Amino acid sequence: MQKLDSAIQDLAKKLLEEKKVDLVVGFAGGSLPLRSTPCFIRRPEDASELIWNYSCENNLANYLRRREGRVAVVAKGCDVRSIVALINENQINRENVYIIGVPCSGMVDRAKADEAVDGRDILEVEDKGDTLVIRGKGFAREMKLEDLFHDTCKVCRHGNPVLCDVLVGEAVPAKPGEDFDDVTAFEALSPAERRATLAAEFFKCIRCYACRNACPMCYCAECFVDCSTPAWIKKTPDVDDNIMFQAGRVFHSAGRCADCGACDRACPMGINLRGMTRKMVKEVKELFGCEAGVSLEEKPALNTFKADDPQPFLVKE
Amino acid sequence: MIMSKSALPDLLDKLIGEYEVYAPVKEGYYSLFKKITAGGEACFDYANSKIPPKGVLFPQSEKLFCYSLTGEGAKIEDCIDSGKKVVFGLRPCDARSLLLLDNVFKNDQYTDPYYMTRRENTLLVGMACINPAGTCFCTSMDSGPFDKTGLDVLLTDIGDAYLVEALSDAGKALVEKFGLGDSGDEQNEAAAKAREAAELTCRVNTGELKAKLDINFYHAIWERFHEKCLGCAACTYSCPTCHCFDIVDEAVDCNGCRVRNWDSCMFPLFTMHGSGHNPRPGGKERMRQRIMHKFKYFVDNFNAMACVGCGRCIKNCPVNLDIREILADIQEEGRSDK
């Protein structure tokens, strides 16, 4: 992974000093191994807090909606896709956002690290470039960085920002064309098996709504789960309503979801939320030939009509 | 007394007939307290459970009563659970949290019969922490990895066996059922050594915290704590002392149940008036409430901080918002009002 800390710091400092922006949203070092944390820099002298590494997993587009003033944001490929999608939905004013694009080859999934050490407490991580050494009381394990990447990162085809005002570091090599191998296993299941698969995941849901709140595209003033008249779903976390909640969320983000995986990363219970979101991404691509957040010219798939939509669900003459 | 590890599953099986037994169960890379049906399901090789065992006494969702309308009026049947329970293998911090929750569910005027009935019928068998996690700060919150407060029995892992200390009469009666032998000097020494070795690396200074919070409600410091917060309930739902709840009806026509579910002060809807007015309208006010409730209001009302230092909120936060840093910042900066 490229060492970009000082490049990002210098840029942020300059932008603040020259008063080109009032705020830089980026990442600071976290308080735990394998973690970083979103940070908000307003003074040039604080720019040295900014970092960049394999743990910058949060989608910072979430902090940009309807913000006053000029903001610079440190944005990896998926953050930028969300920013583009939000610009297209008039939630972000392009004029007011300065995108510090960062090429990204992947972010570490802490759950994978936890699994690798059987849930033991990780106290220290040593970065050896292509590998990480994960240590705790009485154990040490060296793992390949790319084996620890989120599943989202493994299928991501937009590690290089699709839009930015400045690009920091070298572009990462392009990956071959997109496949949806990760969805086909689910699609091969019978309806009953699919239901069982989802139930086994959503049994774990505690309805903390971290997924919804972490999603840059989930910005409804009143979420349908909070609505009391009518009460669309029960507040009680039972499996059916948990699935209903997530299905509602996924349907509502159809054609808008930039496949960033923020929901999946936010889930404290380790639920595989991408199973659903990724399936929807595939559906949208197949039905409308659309991908959210890759172009400022393209409207969200369900907000527009194109005569040449593939839309195989329509009967054509 | 001494209990060999290999005998534990059988001993748990014995209890299962008589009690509902809740114990840590492996769920992938984390543990959760679950009702077990066989002693072998329990796994005590864990730092702490993902979600605290408070749910055994205060479930995330529970029916308060069921009702149906009849010709003459309403038939109401309450759903008080008086089943005998054992929480087996909980950590001292989580046991302490229940003592804190007792204050809430039995206040100066009212008793919550659901929580209190369960509480009275539940035995707490603690598991001393010989390996505290990096996020643990219980010793800063008036507790510690070997704290016996609130426990009926304490187990200490000494390798291939547990040293068993019965701490209450109910605990003694429970342990008697196991027919355990006395521990020898060597085993007592091993437990003492484990106790000494169980060191916490992390401390939070709470010295002036309450005094600072008494005067800094309007301090500018609250402007920044919440900035990265997503406003989800990962922290509060994984907190052993958080107790806020919602009450809703689940019914068809006039027949149904009144249900209570965990709720969170981090949600805007929590305090929203019918008129749309919200006394805690933003993330700033809600974050301040969470901190104030734990470290000021609870202290005002019950003379104890509503935090046991389990570190779950730190581990579960999707954006790594660390309560230890907030508390440190308050100590550092919250020197004056405004």
Place this chain on the structure above:
Amino acid sequence: MQRNPYLPLPVKLVKNFTETEDRLIHTFTFQFLSEDDEKSFPYMPGQFAEVCVFGKGEAPFGIASSPTEPGFLKFSVAKVGVVSTALHLMEEGTTAGVRGPLGNHYPVEQMKGKNIVIIGGGFAFTTLRSLITYILEPEHRGDYGKLTVIYGARNPGLLLYKDELEDWDSRSDIDLVCTIDRPVEGWTRRVGFVPAVTKEVAPNSENSVAIICGPPVMIKFTMPELEACGFMPEQVIMSLENRMKCGIGMCGRCNVGNKYVCKDGPVFTKAELNQLPGEY
């Protein structure tokens, strides 16, 4: 163990009365189905209850009737949410539930021997009606000095308890000042906002207690007028409303600082509120 505080007592809706011309406020009169239940519900002016619509849920409302009116409970409710809407649509004769009485009450004991100034605005007049009715009861009236009531609404149609207002107006043991915001044809009484009318009426603060309930903006502008009349924060009593669920100080949402509006309130003196953050 005491009675389960979560269980509602069954009551019958005997009257669903449209109180205001805009039809948004109804007054509900309930009767307990059992005499024992009624006995187990001893309340005082200022307290509230959770009213339960079976199948929909429950919501807290101030009790508008007075303990001096045995046999029924009254609530005046604006149509805002799920429960209040269901109540508005409820047919007379339907079984509902009440849970309570909850919260503290107006300090009627400490108020004895004092002049009472009651200031209300809009539909926050409900527990004030309870208090006025309580004070006017012959067996209590002698305990209190002069009783002044200032009550304002946007227009005459939005005044609650119109029949009683007329009755009170004709009595000599209560000085009722009704006001509406803007002149309306046929209205011969006072016109003006509550703060301005309070200034005109200029209640004497000596040996007096003021009780004030109304929309936040009314309270905000009336407080300086009371201060100008010499009322100290200890002499001003208010009733707070916050979102509530349990009503018994456990569910955690209605707190203002370390006080729960449901259990430690809803009645506070201004002096007490001055010690708390303004989260209401």
